[in-house]
Amino acid sequence: MFPSTNFRELCHRHQLAATHQRQVIYETVTSLSGHPSPELIYEKVREKIPSISLATVYKNIRTFLDSGMLREVSLHHGSLRVEPNQRPHHHLVCIHCKSITDFDEAGLDPVRLRAKPPRGFQVQRIAVDVLGICAKCASKAAHKPRKV
Numbered sequence: 001m002f003p004s005t006n007f008r009e010l011c012h013r014h015q016l017a018a019t020h021q022r023q024v025i026y027e028t029v030t031s032l033s034g035h036p037s038p039e040l041i042y043e044k045v046r047e048k049i050p051s052i053s054l055a056t057v058y059k060n061i062r063t064f065l066d067s068g069m070l071r072e073v074s075l076h077h078g079s080l081r082v083e084p085n086q087r088p089h090h091h092l093v094c095i096h097c098k099s100i101t102d103f104d105e106a107g108l109d110p111v112r113l114r115a116k117p118p119r120g121f122q123v124q125r126i127a128v129d130v131l132g133i134c135a136k137c138a139s140k141a142a143h144k145p146r147k148v
C-alpha cells in the first residue's frame with residue numbers, strides 16, 4: 001500500500017517524508033473523535049500495524065506536531081493530547097475528570113487583547129479554556145452523599 005495523493009501532498013507542504021506508517025498514524029488520528037492521547041492512538045494504529053511500537057507512534061506524533069500537520073490540544077493539560085478538530089474552537093474542561101469538549105468559536109464573543117502583550121510576543125491565535133464540571137461528574141456528585 002502506498003500513501004494516497006492527498007496525504008503525500010499534505011506531507012510535501014509540511015516538508016515531511018510520506019511513509020505508509022505515517023499515513024496510518026495520521027489517518028487514525030483524524031478519524032478519532034475527542035482529544036486522543038498517544039496511548040489511545042497507539043492502540044488504534046496497532047490494529048492496522050501490529051508490529052508498531054508506542055515509541056514509534058510517539059515519535060511520529062511529535063513530528064506531525066512540530067511540522068504543524070497536527071496540533072496539540074493545550075500545553076497545560078499535563079499530558080499530551082492531539083487535536084483532530086481543524087475548525088477554530090475553544091474547550092470546555094472538566095476540573096474533575098479533565099475531560100475536554102470542543103466548543104465552537106462562534107459560541108463565544110470574539111476575544112481581543114485589551115493590553116499589549118509583552119514586547120516581542122507574537123499572538124498566533126487565542127484559545128479559551130472554559131473550566132467547569134461535566135454532566136457525568138455533576139450527576140455522580142449529586143448521587144453520592146458528601147461527607148463533611
Ligand SMILES: [Zn+2]
Pocket residue numbers: 094095096097098099133134135136137138
Ligand atoms: Zn468530568
Ligand SMILES: [Zn+2]
Pocket residue numbers: 035073083085089090091101102
Ligand atoms: Zn478540541
